[in-house]
Amino acid sequence: MIVQSLVVGAMMLQGAPAAEPLAPTPIALIESQEDPAALLNLGVKLAEQGETEAARRAFEKVRSMRIDYTLETTDGRYVYPADLARDGLRMLDRGEFAQRRDKVATR
DSSP states (O other): OOHHHHHHHHHHHOOSSEEEEEEOHHHHHEEEHOOOHHHHHHHHHHHHHOOHHHHHHHHHHHHHHHOOOOOTOOOOOOHHHHHHHHHHHHHHHHHHHHHHHHHHHOO
16 A cells, blocks of 8 residues: 555656647748748748648748848849749749659659
8 A cells, every 4th residue: 555655656746748849830930930031941841841822821921021132042043032932932833842742752
C-alpha cells in the first residue's frame, strides 16, 4: 500500500507529458510576415507543396505592399517585389508550380 502511494505520488509529480507545439498554419505564417523576400520564398514553397490558395495569398500580400527597393534574383537580376509577386501569380494561374512538382516526382 505504501509503495503504491509512492508510485502514484511520483507519477503525479511528473505531470502530463509536454504537448508538441503546434506548427503554424500557412495563413498564420503569411499574416505574420512583413518581409517581401520571405513572403515570395514562402509563396513559392507553398505552391510547390500544392498549397495554391495560401501561395496566392502570399503573392497578393507582396503585390499590395508599398516597396521602393528591388530584390536580387537567383539569376542576378534586380526586380521589384511586386513584379515578382505578379510573376508568381501568373505561374499559379498557369499551373507551372504543379508541373515543376510533377517533374521532380518522376526523377
